Amino acid sequence: MQTTQRDMPAFSNSRQYRDFAVRHLANGVSSTPRTAQLPVPVAMDHARGVVLTDVDGNDYIDYTMGYGPLILGHNPPEVVAALKAEIDKGFRTASVHPGEGRLAELIAETVPCGEISSFVSTGTEAVQLALRIARAATGRTRIIKFRANYHGWFDSVHIANAPGNDGPSSGGQDPKAVENITVVDWGDAAAFAAAISSDYAAVILEAAAINAGCFAPPEGFLESVRDLTSRHGVVLIFDEVITGYRLALGGAQEMFGVVPDLTVLGKAIGAGMPVSAVTGNRAVMEALVNGSVMHRGTFNGNPLSVSAAIACVESLQRGAAEIYPRMNAHAAAIQAHINAEAAALDLDVCANQVGSAIQIFTGVRQMARIGDLAGADRGKIVKLTEKLLLNGLMPLPRGLMYLSAAHTDADIEKTMHALSKGLHAYAAV
Incomplete structure (x- = not known):
């Protein structure tokens, strides 16, 4: 991965693109939620497998997966x-x-x-x-x-x-x-x-x-x-x-x-x-x-x-017996890691998981039912996902993460390390 805590990514080309795009493209994006990303809506250049590369050359392990469609990863x-x-x-x-x-x-x-x-x-x-x-x-x-x-x-x-x-x-x-x-x-x-x-x-x-x-x-x-x-x-x-x-x-x-x-x-x-x-x-x-x-x-x-x-x-269909248990196990491991790290850092952060989808929440330590959503802090989640992005992960700005069949055990190991660093950085703010 190019992105490390010691060598934080630069976004000069993404910022330059945004300045250009907003001149004639509404909000500089084609779907409103994409404007929320911090430090800037990141413009992507190419992708392969589970790695996104932006126009500044920064690499990310992708957990947006195209807002869910890329179940087989990029360019299967x-x-x-x-x-x-x-x-x-x-x-x-x-x-x-x-x-x-x-x-x-x-x-x-x-x-x-x-x-x-x-x-x-x-x-x-x-x-x-x-x-x-x-x-x-x-x-x-x-x-x-x-x-x-x-x-x-x-x-x-x-x-x-x-x-x-x-x-x-x-x-x-x-x-x-x-x-x-x-x-x-x-x-x-x-x-x-x-x-x-x-x-x-x-x-x-x-x-x-x-x-x-x-x-x-x-x-x-x-x-x-x-x-x-x-x-x-x-x-x-x-x-x-x-x-x-x-x-x-x-x-x-x-x-x-x-x-x-x-x-x-x-x-x-x-x-x-x-x-x-x-x-x-x-x-x-x-x-x-x-x-x-x-x-x-x-x-x-x-x-x-x-x-x-x-x-x-x-x-x-061919790989269902192996693909779905592996994706779900990876997602469960990520959720458990987020919750354990948040508890250790005494953060008002938690994560839910169903199958191969994970949602990170801020402002609460547990999210048991939909009625509890009013207690979540939607502003802070964007700040937390910024910290994750700066450490080489790409969740959706609202904290939703999707796994794919292309995520490997090695990707998950790197993800755990990046999550820990991102949560520590968030705790230090």
Whole structure:
């Protein structure tokens, strides 16, 4: 690694790039959260395996993993080969091609609920398609969502994402877009039982609340949601944009043993290329099959993204018995190390972990449930992740870390050392 405590990285080229970018690019970035990084939003030059190299030549062990999609690491050979072969055939955007059927077959082989699939480009789009299918299948319009579960940035679901705010999460949202949304506390089976009725078309949730802070579902919660939605004829949608192909080959529904009616997939399925899917049982997906739901999109199922997804899922399928236990063990070791070091340094810092995802919190010493999020200090976490970055690690600025199949035991050993140095530096501030 080039980055050490004695030779702290310089960011002159990243700063120079930012000064240039903000002239014509909003905030100098293409996604708002990227502005939060300290000491500056770092501009990347190239990546390989699990190492990111910025425009100043600094190397980092990457734990952003593209905000989750890079389940096989950067530039996995099987995905790169598939993309090169596909490019040689021509882009063929907006065409029917054999890859679509193969990817749908792979989903059926790996995702418990995945009998019929349909493809779009982003998780936000896939959520909207899933909700539309559920409404068409039931003839109802009302939806239940859960606090601190993120389902994309469209007005119809972009609410109740932060503690203490059940309203819109952004300026410019249409407040009337959520008139048919009911918000319930995630993990609270009693509150959900009181809210659910046969008036609802769908319930949508993250089976494991990774986006909120890496929370596993409380015992019996998913089972209760599944039972009550079935009783009331309500479509159960798992948003597995993060957890699909990450927590297990079959995602959160495999890990926790609860099968929804519809699942939204994204991120990891494409190994870094933009592709997402709605998949589900034949009965509910019939609303799309029979044409009652309109499904359009120029880039839906584009051959490049589909080829990457096929290569990715096939690779995960072949190696699942080894890949997932190793990733999860690495993540558990990192979480335990953070918590032990924080305790030894008497810091208000802790970490949660579910599968191959870790969330670091500041301002608290334990984060047991989503309701505790209000106690976390969101400003200090950015300062802590800066210390980690200065010691050669690249987590997301908000403290979320993703493992990949490419992280080795040697990478984890280096990571432990860098974590210790970063936490000591944070304690000294």
